[in-house]
Amino acid sequence: MTYTAKTFNLPALEGLSEKQIKVHLGLYEAYVKHTNLIMDKIQALRETDAEGNAYTINELRRRLGFEFNGMRLHEYYFAQLEGGSVPLSASALSAMASERYATQGLEGHIREVAGTRGIGWVIVYVDPVAGQLQTAFVNDHELGQLGGLPIILALDLWEHAFMVDYVPAEKKNYIDAFFSNLNWSVIERRFEEAIKMSAA
Secondary structure, rough: OOOOOOOOOEEEEEEEEEHHHHHHHHHHHHHHHHHHHHHHHHHHHHHOOOOOHHHHHHHHHHHHHHHHHHHHHHHHHOOOOOOEEEEOOOOOHHHHHHHHHHHHHHHHHHHHHHOOOOOOEEEEEEEEOOEEEEEEEEEEOOOOOOOOOOOOEEEEEHHHOOOOOOHHHHHHHHHHHHHHEEEEEHHHHHHHHHHHHHOO
């Protein structure tokens, strides 16, 4: 299978310039390209001499997790900025978040995790088995993911997500911009779909 870069219907974003978004989308497209390149290379090496190329194939498989997750996390990221800013409603998600994060709230908790030093992602998952939300700081795309849990929100904290508009010391300003543009209805829909799938 060959993956194709998705297009996103993004409005003008508050605090994130058109140039910043263009640069960021270009990096996303590179993840798609390299996912395809690695899969093609593995296939070619297997067809040529699977045993003789085993070491190279194994290393390419390790790299595939980085490129593939980079591709998919960016798709989560950009999709939740489509449609303009929409606040979190009084939904099943907000009820679960209130139970899990009490007075801090879901956004407050995400902001706290986003304050972690270093590059990476803040990923919010729903754990249908435990009936609760889980939040993780993921360093490289393939390191720190919570296995088997559906992703409902992805906040990119690699410098490429904000360095056109903000220097590293202004990461908090970028996080403010992210939340001012976030379409919470997308997050709520992901949450509802994950709960339905677990009940099936």
